[in-house]
Amino acid sequence: MSSPLSLAEENYLKAIYHLSENGNASVNTNSLAESVSTTPASATDMVKKLASKNLVGYQKYKGTTLLADGKREALTVIRKHRLWEVFLVEKLSFKWDEVHDIAEQLEHIKSPMLIKRLDQFLGYPTMDPHGDPIPNEAGEMKDIIKASISKIDVGSKGIVVAVENDDSLLLQHLNSVGIKIGSKIHIISRTDYDGSLSVSVDSGVPQFISQTVADNIMISLSEN
Amino acid sequence: MSSPLSLAEENYLKAIYHLSENGNASVNTNSLAESVSTTPASATDMVKKLASKNLVGYQKYKGTTLLADGKREALTVIRKHRLWEVFLVEKLSFKWDEVHDIAEQLEHIKSPMLIKRLDQFLGYPTMDPHGDPIPNEAGEMKDIIKASISKIDVGSKGIVVAVENDDSLLLQHLNSVGIKIGSKIHIISRTDYDGSLSVSVDSGVPQFISQTVADNIMISLSEN
């Protein structure tokens, strides 16, 4: 039916998806243009083309919304992007912050079979190295909770997505415990009396974390 | 210095490399056009552009030759293509004959680090799943010998690249021994008296192969 999408079309759909907070809100032309690093004039051109393919809804001066097909395409690209990021970090030992640009290229490879096999090879991950959820083939993804580890159930596993304090003493301390953005955290136990935690970092031996420190560590975990 | 090559430019350079038998001979416009599935007019246009970038030598009506820079670029693309083919077969369980089209896309991903890491992840392979040699970072590759397993030293390992006989009884027999195009063969021992062999197929238990059968099995192995 529809010709395969070009790299540019895929990037626009993905940008619209992100800017519309998961495909709900309407996106204005200037933000879209900025998001794909182009001019508003070019964005208008592209949005018209996407509208003619029934991927987005568009009315002059009124913004752009994803239609069902466009949302599906966007989620497919996001799925590929995040799966490749997992591959790069888990299999090729890239760091958390080195993978985005490579994934921006890999996300456009066209082969449903490749993605199926990659997903299997990676053990069907539900979260990427940045703590963002990976859509399944149907475009569904688990809800992701982002919260301080001082407020999360014992037994939970997640990825450090932020440290809410740039005190260099704190950062040095985290360094000594091996906690950094992208670390995998497993909450082993909590002492109710003082709120201190025992956590495993990147599958290592349990580490003691005081509540003061725990308050600053934000992790991302998928519900269920 | 030079702007990154486009996908089209990379494909032309690769085609010129293959058509010129490894960058030596000169390539005529019609074959080049056919090889990249385009018209001779388009090939002429592209060859002019590549010549202006000093990647190929070109004189009207006299054909095209790879220059040093063009050959280097071609070999980089071929290296990437073959490494990705190994990845697809070894890690994602694709069949020998399913990987080419996907590798045609993956070969254009731009990231020297990615290829370095991929190479390491794969254990620095020297041959792709089709028995073709993988150039190293400097563009050098091992010589590949293609010969019948009845004429190859005990201890050698290689990949089945052809079966020189389409007798259905032979093919059925090979099937029962698990030998097919792309199989990894390890020659365990040879009985001098009748030329029969004991070989391991895809790292399995040793199999008995008579000389009559062995004569028909062509494998590809890297010299060293």
Add this chain to the structure above:
DNA sequence: AGTAATTTTTAGATATACCTAAAAATAAAT
């Protein structure tokens, strides 16, 4: 050598995805 066949190049167009500059519509401010 002269003609015919083939190969290759040029000329002129098309589609994609950009751009700048100007016009039009919408939103904000007085």
Add this chain to the structure above:
DNA sequence: ATTTATTTTTAGGTATATCTAAAAATTACT
């Protein structure tokens, strides 16, 4: 309610990589 500022669209172009049709050069054949 005007005026002003911002956003968005249109108009007109550019670069890449294609195409077809026609011209030119080379090669092959009597």
